[in-house]
Amino acid sequence: MILPIVAYGDPVLKKRAQEIAPDHEGLQELIDNMFETMDAALGVGLAAPQIGQSIRLFIVDGSPFAEDEEDEKAQSVKDFREVFINAEMLDEFGEPWVFQEGCLSIPNIREDVQREGSIRIRYFDREWKEHEREFDGYAARIIQHEYDHIEGILFTDHLKPLKRRMLKRRLSDISKGLIDVNYRMRFPVAKTRR
Numbered sequence: 579m580i581l582p583i584v585a586y587g588d589p590v591l592k593k594r595a596q597e598i599a600p601d602h603e604g605l606q607e608l609i610d611n612m613f614e615t616m617d618a619a620l621g622v623g624l625a626a627p628q629i630g631q632s633i634r635l636f637i638v639d640g641s642p643f644a645e646d647e648e649d650e651k652a653q654s655v656k657d658f659r660e661v662f663i664n665a666e667m668l669d670e671f672g673e674p675w676v677f678q679e680g681c682l683s684i685p686n687i688r689e690d691v692q693r694e695g696s697i698r699i700r701y702f703d704r705e706w707k708e709h710e711r712e713f714d715g716y717a718a719r720i721i722q723h724e725y726d727h728i729e730g731i732l733f734t735d736h737l738k739p740l741k742r743r744m745l746k747r748r749l750s751d752i753s754k755g756l757i758d759v760n761y762r763m764r765f766p767v768a769k770t771r772r
Contacts, residue, residue, distance in 0.1 A: 581615045581629045582762040586684045586732070587753025588630070589766075595625075595632045595728040597664045600706045602633070609661055609704055612637050619761035621682045623720050625727030628683050630764065634664045636724035643716045655716045665701035667725055668710070672696035677719055679733045685759045687748060691736045693722050 584590055598605070608631070616624040616637060625636035640655025672695030680688040696714040699721060703709060713721055723733060734742060734749070751757055755765035 579611045579614065580618050580762060581611055582764040583615065583619060583624075583628050583682050584630050585752050585755070585763050585765045586734075586749050587766040588683075588764070590627050590630055590632050591683060591727070591732060592730045593627065593632050594730045595627055595634045598633045598635065605635075606704065609635070609637065613639075615761075616682075619682050623724040624682065625724045627727050627730075634728045636662050636665070636728060638662070638717075638720045638724060640716055640720055654714075655720070658717050658720075661704040662699075662721070662724070663702040663704070663706070665699055665721075665725055665728065667697065667699050667722075669698040670694035670696070670722070671698075672714060672718075679719075679723060681723070681733055682761070684732065684734065684749070684752060685757055685763075687734075687745060687752075689733070689737055689741065689745075691733050693719055693736075697721060699725070 612624050612626070612629065615629065616639065620642070622640060622642050623636060623638045626633045638658065638660050640658035644656035674692050674694055676690045676692045678688045679691045695718065696712060697718045698710070698712045700708070700710045726732065734745065753765060753767045755763070
């Protein structure tokens with residue numbers, strides 16, 4: 579089932595999410611619904627807070643980046659489709675790089691964000707098998723973005739104050755639903771259009 583994606587301005591996006599237990603009710607169905615929602619919106623990641631659930635769960639799919647066959651970083655995520663439950667970022671390291679990020683909760687805005695090139699993270703997969711792994715390139719970037727969501731951080735929080743002020747009206751319009759998107763969204767301050 580495709581779920582509505584929560585828009586910028588909803589308080590759930592700014593809360594640190596809670597850990598869940600293996601017997602979390604409806605977890606497998608929720609994961610399936612999140613993948614269906616992400617795929618329908620043409621995203622590369624989706625965190626539970628983005629569908630209104632403040633739990634430490636996010637999913638990723640790097641395959642859309644793999645269309646650039648000349649880019650080694652892009653090719654490394656061709657088959658990267660994973661579930662991260664109760665993730666804990668252990669380290670961020672390596673050569674920082676800037677990449678233009680967007681977010682399904684903040685449609686039609688893309689900005690340059692600098693992040694570390696590599697990460698080490700501990701998490702459970704959908705079968706509750708524990709992993710501790712290192713990722714780099716696009717995989718690290720996608721994970722860092724989605725991990726931020728479960729920490730209550732948005733990519734716009736990484737921007738310089740001047741850039742955030744310049745985006746203030748556009749962000750306000752998003753929270754009011756005054757945008758056009760081709761996927762279902764839930765707006766915190768939606769106004770009736772005349």
